[in-house]
Amino acid sequence: MEKIIDIGQYIEVAVDWLTENFSGLFEFIKNFGNGFIEGFEWLLLGIPFYVIILLLTALAYFKVSRSSALFTALGLVLIYLMGFWDETMETLALILVSTLIALVQGVPLGIWAAKNNKVDKIVRPILDLMQTMPAFVYLIPAVLFFSIGKLPGAFATVIFAMPPAVRLTTLGIRQVPADIVEAARAFGATNRQILQKVELPLATKTILAGVNQTIMMALSMVVIAGMIAAGGLGEKVLEGINNLDIGLGFESGFAVVILAIILDRITQALGQKGNNDKLNNLKSKLNKR
Amino acid sequence: MSESDIKIEVNDLTLIFGQKKTQALKMLDEGKSKAEILEKTKCTVGVSKVNFQIKTGEVFVIMGLSGSGKSTLIRCLNRLNEPTSGDIIVNGQNITKESNEKLLDTRRTEMSMVFQKFALLPHRSIIENAAFGLEIRGEEKEARLAKAQEALETVGLKGFEHQKPSQLSGGMQQRVGLARALANNPEVLLMDEAFSALDPLIKSDMQDQLLDLQGEMKKTIVFITHDLDEAIKLGDRIAIMKDGVIEQIGTAEDILKNPATEYVEAFVEKVDRKSIITAGTMMFKQPTTVLLGKEGPESIIRKMRKNALQVVPVIDAQRVFKGFLWLPQVLRAEKENASDLMPYVTEDCPSVYADYTVEEMLPLTPGTKSPIAVVDKDNGKLLGVVAQTSLIIEATKYDREEIQQLKEQAIEQ
Numbered sequence: 001m002e003k004i005i006d007i008g009q010y011i012e013v014a015v016d017w018l019t020e021n022f023s024g025l026f027e028f029i030k031n032f033g034n035g036f037i038e039g040f041e042w043l044l045l046g047i048p049f050y051v052i053i054l055l056l057t058a059l060a061y062f063k064v065s066r067s068s069a070l071f072t073a074l075g076l077v078l079i080y081l082m083g084f085w086d087e088t089m090e091t092l093a094l095i096l097v098s099t100l101i102a103l104v105q106g107v108p109l110g111i112w113a114a115k116n117n118k119v120d121k122i123v124r125p126i127l128d129l130m131q132t133m134p135a136f137v138y139l140i141p142a143v144l145f146f147s148i149g150k151l152p153g154a155f156a157t158v159i160f161a162m163p164p165a166v167r168l169t170t171l172g173i174r175q176v177p178a179d180i181v182e183a184a185r186a187f188g189a190t191n192r193q194i195l196q197k198v199e200l201p202l203a204t205k206t207i208l209a210g211v212n213q214t215i216m217m218a219l220s221m222v223v224i225a226g227m228i229a230a231g232g233l234g235e236k237v238l239e240g241i242n243n244l245d246i247g248l249g250f251e252s253g254f255a256v257v258i259l260a261i262i263l264d265r266i267t268q269a270l271g272q273k274g275n276n277d278k279l280n281n282l283k284s285k286l287n288k289r
Numbered sequence: 290m291s292e293s294d295i296k297i298e299v300n301d302l303t304l305i306f307g308q309k310k311t312q313a314l315k316m317l318d319e320g321k322s323k324a325e326i327l328e329k330t331k332c333t334v335g336v337s338k339v340n341f342q343i344k345t346g347e348v349f350v351i352m353g354l355s356g357s358g359k360s361t362l363i364r365c366l367n368r369l370n371e372p373t374s375g376d377i378i379v380n381g382q383n384i385t386k387e388s389n390e391k392l393l394d395t396r397r398t399e400m401s402m403v404f405q406k407f408a409l410l411p412h413r414s415i416i417e418n419a420a421f422g423l424e425i426r427g428e429e430k431e432a433r434l435a436k437a438q439e440a441l442e443t444v445g446l447k448g449f450e451h452q453k454p455s456q457l458s459g460g461m462q463q464r465v466g467l468a469r470a471l472a473n474n475p476e477v478l479l480m481d482e483a484f485s486a487l488d489p490l491i492k493s494d495m496q497d498q499l500l501d502l503q504g505e506m507k508k509t510i511v512f513i514t515h516d517l518d519e520a521i522k523l524g525d526r527i528a529i530m531k532d533g534v535i536e537q538i539g540t541a542e543d544i545l546k547n548p549a550t551e552y553v554e555a556f557v558e559k560v561d562r563k564s565i566i567t568a569g570t571m572m573f574k575q576p577t578t579v580l581l582g583k584e585g586p587e588s589i590i591r592k593m594r595k596n597a598l599q600v601v602p603v604i605d606a607q608r609v610f611k612g613f614l615w616l617p618q619v620l621r622a623e624k625e626n627a628s629d630l631m632p633y634v635t636e637d638c639p640s641v642y643a644d645y646t647v648e649e650m651l652p653l654t655p656g657t658k659s660p661i662a663v664v665d666k667d668n669g670k671l672l673g674v675v676a677q678t679s680l681i682i683e684a685t686k687y688d689r690e691e692i693q694q695l696k697e698q699a700i701e702q
Contacts, residue, residue: 177406177408179404179405179406179408180408180409180410182369182404182408183402183404183408184421184425185369185396186367186369186396186400186401186402186404186479187396187397187401187402187421187422187425187426187469187473188393188394188395188396188397188398188422188425188426189425190393193425197410197421197424197425198410201410201412202410202411202412
């Protein structure tokens with residue numbers, strides 16, 4: 001079928017223009033970002049695998065549940081035995097960096113949108129677009145701006161993973177009861193005090209749900225970013241597809257699933273109250289001694 | 290009322306919600322109705338040209354049904370709602386013209402507010418909630434916790450400091466709300482339907498506690514309510530509001546006895562007047578009296594015939610009430626040619642103070658036809674007389690059954 005309107009060419013022009021005129025900026029971001037990602041990788045790969053397994057298991061034990069801790073320990077050991085430890089840590093590093101950047105941008109934007117209806121009206125459709133656009137599409141400008149590698153992978157991941165952070169922050173702040181905010185105002189609180197002492201604490205649970213969502217979306221995107229040489233488990237999955245290697249495909253697939261479940265359980269638990277019982281018990285026991 | 294007695298003065302206060310405020314304000318000045326303004330400008334008049342003055346240490350109740358603008362009005366006093374025009378003068382300072390910084394300062398030090406739904410921070414402990422206002426104004430942790438502790442003890446919440454609001458009952462939560470307001474030690478307390486969300490019994494308890502506290506603290510309290518009984522119980526003066534306009538301001542008795550408009554009348558009709566109307570307002574203030582030792586039986590008989598009286602109160606030279614003298618007794622005294630009338634005076638008769646209510650006086654009537662003397666609390670001087678008939682009329686208006694019972698009792702005796 002013949003094209004009647006060609007939107008693609010305008011986007012092409014825009015992206016070309018950006019690449020030509022902001023190459024210096026992109027270069028800077030690339031160097032800076034790569035340093036950041038490599039730093040995380042260096043950290044995660046530098047720590048012996050058994051220490052990381054122990055730390056994550058302990059976190060799951062105290063914050064989530066005994067069974068979750070068991071799953072964490074067994075899952076991570078399985079990943080190590082399958083020989084995917086380094087790839088898993090690379091993927092984890094990319095997830096952490098992307099999530100961090102997405103949150104640093106997304107949470108303040110969410111707060112702004114909660115406070116200002118105009119901002120909310122503008123941001124909302126953009127978030128819809130960011131979330132529903134097929135994830136692969138982001139890889140194209142990412143490659144054009146930054147060529148292939150880890151940083152464009154992180155770039156595409158940030159775009160894809162940011163919406164829930166923005167949305168749930170806005171939601172969390174908007175659902176703080178109006179009378180509590182009014183009470184704070186009646187006692188002479190400034191806008192900043194209201195945000196710090198009332199709105200953010202009361203929205204924490206919802207914002208943490210957003211963090212959980214962001215991490216999960218980052219994970220799915222990081223795997224896709226294997227297509228542009230972002231490394232990690234994504235590249236193994238891709239290798240499995242390209243070589244029609246069912247064994248490799250499923251093995252790396254399992255590693256992704258294990259990582260996803262561990263991250264999900266732990267971040268979900270952080271957002272809920274009453275999970276500190278065990279930790280508090282331990283603290284009080286230690287104090288008694 | 291001298292100048293220095295006035296704590297809060299509100300002049301021509303108007304608040305309009307909507308976009309075309311200027312046009313709406315102009316229409317209001319032209320005397321257009323709320324409905325006309327709404328139709329023309331899509332603006333709602335929340336508060337319309339309200340004027341009142343509140344004295345230092347007074348409990349001023351603003352009462353009205355929902356939508357009457359009372360909550361909007363109280364929020365103008367600390368500018369949670371920005372008035373469209375008019376002045377609010379607190380301690381001689383015009384609140385409406387204050388800069389934002391000065392306004393924050395006013396909210397932090399001069400006025401504290403108590404809310405209908407308590408509005409406590411669920412993630413903080415009780416003592417941290419009570420210290421919230423102090424925290425906002427930047428007091429050191431130790432100082433603010435000490436003050437909050439004191440405020441919690443004042444409202445009777447000692448021992449609950451480290452609980453969370455959700456662990457407390459509604460009444461206790463509102464005590465925390467009150468403690469939070471008191472911890473700031475403000476001169477003015479704004480209470481927005483503070484007890485409306487509570488069970489009737491708890492509500493009554495809280496009202497009593499507030500009155501007790503007020504007896505010691507002497508704050509200036511602006512209290513919003515939709516409950517007339519509450520208004521009467523708490524208010525030194527009551528303002529009745531409807532559609533953003535104050536219909537009448539006065540003491541509970543003023544309003545009940547002389548409702549200014551039909552609306553107020555309809556409102557107060559439901560109230561149990563027996564518990565409000567006092568001996569002081571219904572008594573006959575200048576009764577014909579007999580001065581002991583000065584008047585002889587003959588002149589008294591003439592006086593009673595002239596005024597068609599069966600009975601007169603007897604007083605001494607200091608106007609202290611001695612008892613009632615009935616016509617048959619005077620006639621007997623005349624026959625016996627007595628010089629001292631005292632043996633003929635009925636001393637065993639009901640007497641009350643001016644603040645006794647109809648409800649309290651009713652039990653005194655069975656078994657006697659005597660009027661009730663109203664005497665001064667301090668020196669026993671006669672202030673006036675309440676006739677049984679007026680007492681019965683006052684009571685029968687609203688509760689026939691009870692009067693029937695009283696009559697039956699009287700006959701039995």
